[in-house]
Amino acid sequence: xxxxxxxxxxxxxEWKNNRHGKTAVLIEGARRVGKSTLxxxxxxxxxxxxxxxxxxxxxxxxLELFNHxxxxxxxxxxxxxxxxxxxxxxxxxxxxxxxQKCPKARQAIKHLVADGRYDYIETGSLIxxxxxxxxxxxxxxxxxxxxxxxxxxxxxWALGDNTAIPQLRMLFDKKLSLGDAVTRKLMRDxxxxxxxxGMPQAVDTYIETNNLMEVDRVKRNIIQLYEDDFYKxxxxxxxSMLFDAIPAQLNSNASRYQVASAxxxxxxxxxxxxxxxxxxxxxxxxxxYHANDPNVGMSLAIDLNKYxxxxxxxxxxxxxxxxxxxxxENIIYQKLMSDKLDTNLGYVYExxxxxxxxxxxxxxxxxxxxxxxxxxxYEIDFLLSRGNKICPIEVKSSxxxxxxxxxxxxxxxxxxxxxxxxxxxxxxxxxEQTLFLPVYLTQFL
Numbered sequence: 001x002x003x004x005x006x007x008x009x010x011x012x013x014e015w016k017n018n019r020h021g022k023t024a025v026l027i028e029g030a031r032r033v034g035k036s037t038l039x040x041x042x043x044x045x046x047x048x049x050x051x052x053x054x055x056x057x058x059x060x061x062x063l064e065l066f067n068h069x070x071x072x073x074x075x076x077x078x079x080x081x082x083x084x085x086x087x088x089x090x091x092x093x094x095x096x097x098x099x100q101k102c103p104k105a106r107q108a109i110k111h112l113v114a115d116g117r118y119d120y121i122e123t124g125s126l127i128x129x130x131x132x133x134x135x136x137x138x139x140x141x142x143x144x145x146x147x148x149x150x151x152x153x154x155x156x157w158a159l160g161d162n163t164a165i166p167q168l169r170m171l172f173d174k175k176l177s178l179g180d181a182v183t184r185k186l187m188r189d190x191x192x193x194x195x196x197x198g199m200p201q202a203v204d205t206y207i208e209t210n211n212l213m214e215v216d217r218v219k220r221n222i223i224q225l226y227e228d229d230f231y232k233x234x235x236x237x238x239x240s241m242l243f244d245a246i247p248a249q250l251n252s253n254a255s256r257y258q259v260a261s262a263x264x265x266x267x268x269x270x271x272x273x274x275x276x277x278x279x280x281x282x283x284x285x286x287x288x289y290h291a292n293d294p295n296v297g298m299s300l301a302i303d304l305n306k307y308x309x310x311x312x313x314x315x316x317x318x319x320x321x322x323x324x325x326x327x328x329e330n331i332i333y334q335k336l337m338s339d340k341l342d343t344n345l346g347y348v349y350e351x352x353x354x355x356x357x358x359x360x361x362x363x364x365x366x367x368x369x370x371x372x373x374x375x376x377x378y379e380i381d382f383l384l385s386r387g388n389k390i391c392p393i394e395v396k397s398s399x400x401x402x403x404x405x406x407x408x409x410x411x412x413x414x415x416x417x418x419x420x421x422x423x424x425x426x427x428x429x430x431x432e433q434t435l436f437l438p439v440y441l442t443q444f445l
Contacts, residue, residue, distance in 0.1 A: 001037075001200070001201065001204045002158070002200075002204050002207065003037060003041055004034070004150065004154065004157065004158045004200055004203065004204075005154065005157045005158075006034060006038050006147070006150070006154060007151070007153075007154065008027070008038060008145060008147050009038060009041070009042060011145055012025065012038075012039075012042050012046075012121070012145070013042075013046065015143060015145075016046060016119060019143075020090075021090065021113065021116050021117075021118070021119050022113070022116075022141075023113060023141050023142065023143045024109045024112070024113050024119075024120035024121065024122060024139070024141055024142055024143070025120070025121045025122070025142070025143050025144075025145055026099075026121075026122045026123075026124065026127070026142045026143070026144050026145070027039065027121065027122070027123045027124075027144075027145050027146075027147055028123075028124060028125070028127050028144060028145070028146050028147070028283060029123075029125060029146060029147035029148065029283055030125055030149075030226075030282060030283040030284045030312055030313075031125050031222070031225055031226065031229065031284075032199055032200070032201060032222050032225065033147050033148065033149055033199065033200070033283075034147060034150075034200040035097075035123040035124075035125075035147050036052075036054070036097050036098075036123060037200065038147065039052075039095050039097070039121050039123055040052060040095070042093075042121075043093045043095060043121075046093075047091060047092055047093045047119070048088050048091040048092060049085055049086055049087060049088055049091070049092045049093075050085070050092060050093040050094070050095060051079060051080075051083055051085050051087065051092070051093075051094045051095065052095040052097055053083075053094070053095065053096055053097060053105070054097040054098060055096065055097065055098045055099060055100075055101040055102040055105065056097075056098045056101055058102070059082075061082055062079070062082055062083065063102065065078050065079060065082070066102065066104040066105050066108060067104075069104075069108045069111055069112075072111070072112070072115050072117075076117070079094075087117075087118060089117045089118070090116075090117070090118070092118045092119070093118065093119045093120070093121060094112075094118050094119070094120050094121075095120075095121050095122075095123070096109075096120070096121070096122040096123070097122075097123050098123065098124060098125070099122040099123065099124045099127070100124040100125065100126055100127050100132040101132075103132060103133065103134070103135070103136040104136070105122075106122060106136060106138075106139065107136040107137055107138075107139065109122065109139040109141055109142060110137070110139040110140070110141055113139070113141040114141075122142070125229075125282065125283065126229065126233070126278075126281060126282050127281070146283070148198070148283075148312065148355075148358065148359045149197060149198030149199055149312060149313040149315075149355070149359075150198035150199075150200060150203060151198060151356065151359045151360075151443065152165065152190065152193055152356070152440065152443060153165040153443070154198065155193045155196075155198060155203060158203050158207065159207070164189075165443075168186075168440060168441060168444075169444060171428065171441070172428075172437075172441045172444040173444075175428065175430065175435070176428065177427050177428050177429060178427060178428070179427065180426075180427060182427075183426060183427040183438060184339070186438065186440055187339070187425055187438065187439075187440070188339070189440075190439065190440040191336050191337060191339070194314050194315070194318070194336060194348065194352055195212060195215075195315060195318055195332075195333055195336055195337065196212075196215055196315050197219065197313045197314055197315015197316055197317075197318075198313055198314075198315065198355075199218075199219065199222055199313055199315060199316065201218050201222065202215050202218045202219050202222070202315055205217075205218045212327075212333060212337075213327050213328075215315075216319055216327045216330070216333075217327075219315055219316050219319040220319055220323070222316060223316060223319060223320055223323065226243065226282070226284050227240050227243075227244075229282065230243060230279075230282075233278055234275060234278070238263045238267065238275055239275050239278060239279060241262055241263050242259070242262050242263060242275060242276070242279055242309075243279060243284065243285065243320075244320065244323065245261070245262035246285065246309050246310065246311055246317070246320070247311075247317060247320055247321035247347070248321075249261075249262065249308075249309070250308070250310070250347035250350060250351065251344065251345075251347055253347075255290075255306075255368045255377050255379060256290065256306045256307060256308065257307055257308055257309050259272050269305075273304070276307070279309070283312060284311070284312050284316075285309050285310060285311060285312055286309070286310045286311075286312055286354045286355060286358045286364060287307055287308075287309055287310075287364065288307060288308045288309075288310065288354060288364035288365060288366050288382070289302045289303060289304065289306070289307045289364070289365055289366075290302070290303040290306035290307065290365070290366060290367065290368065291303075291365040291366070291367055291383055294365070294367045294380070294383050294390060294392075294409075294413060294416070295390065295416060296385050296387075296388055296389070296390065296416075297385075298363075298365045298383060298385060298390075299363070302365070308366065310350070310351045310354040310355065310364075311351060312355065312358075313355065314348065314351050314352040314355050317348065317351045318330065318332045318333065318336075318348065331345075332345060332348060336348070339425075341397055341398075342397075343397055343398065345397065346395070346396065346397030346398075348397070349395055349396070349397045349423070349425070349439060350381060350395045352439065352442075353381070353382065353393070353395050353423055353439065353442050354382070356442040356443050357382060357384070357442065357445065359443070360443060360445070362384060362445075364382060365382070365383045366379065366380055366381055366382055366383060367379070367380045367383055367392075367409065368380075369408075369409075369412070371408070378404065378405040378408045378409060379405050380392045380393065380394060380405060380406065380409050381393055381394055381395045382395070384445060386418050386419075387418065389416060389417060389418030390413075390416050390417065390418065391417070391418050391419045391420065391421060391445070392406060392409050392410065392417065392420050392421070393421045393422075393423060393445075394406045394421070394422050394423070395422075395423045395424075395439075396422060396423070396424040396425070397424075397425065398424065398425055398426075403422055403434065406420055406422065406434065410433070417433075419435060420433055420434050420435070421434070421435050421436075421437055421445070422434055422435070422436045422437070423437050423438075423439050423442055424436060424437070424438065424439065425438065425439060426438065428441065
């Protein structure tokens, strides 16, 4: 499989050059998001030698060494001997891959970093699930980094295009309109990213075959891998059911995720919170919580019982929505690629906006409040905190320009608003106080 350029590489380089072994890095991310590949690439390029211990397939004689962490001279001597690698002080990297499978190794980081001979990177998924951290002391010497599916710029890099995103950045900064013809072309390119997604294996298959059916097959395998993980965590199947129900939940247009409709009414609230926490820790989803007071400190007004869930990768989302049907029956593929996505499939755009906002470091919040009649709710899809103000975002799946929810929200909280956005599928426009952004510009918010 191709090795793709990832933005997290630069953060790893910054860590290496600035920390000089005083901390270890823990890279968290969903399965198959590219953690191991990135770390191995970094080790090969930036160090004279490295050791990579994959705890999902580690040999027993190597695993046994973590019982002797009190004698580091013995530990390093045996590690080099058993793995056939020569380690060089301050010039070698030791990688603990899938470290959640060996809690002793993660706990050893404290002593290994204090020793100072080598650098350490850990990678893991489902890293904070209770059984992975039970009875171990979490090392304070860890710096956490998060690897998400390939963002749109990384996707364009994979296709050999290094100029598109800087040009879009200039377009955003100058608030320039490009006209309908250019916008249609840019949207066509972006829709390919939406259907392929950002999982490296899916991107590689798209480049290799130019065949969306083959890409869909890869994505189905990844989803099955996630399902297998969920059953290992929760053998009742409820965790898997919560994940599978996300497309249908978004399609229902409810103001929150309805747990009962996904797993029934027989699960107590404490267990539900635990299941949701485990799903969130898997990094296969992005959570958006209701902010009861939409202000700068939205984390202080979070409602843990009122939330929406989005799939971490929109390519996987599109496959999951029709998981039980054949590829040719997936109408989202058909309608996205022909630019005829129905309004009732607009949740696909809501998912990609959630993905893009998360990838740029934003926590996701939304807000609902009753209309004047009380019969319906206004809803702001996403809220961003910027300085001492907030930016409300409403997502549209077409060029539809009505924005009653946004108007009502900005009237209600007028003193708090910095900029109001409509994210949609047409050209950049400004209408009074509202900035209409084509969805591919979301990455710059």
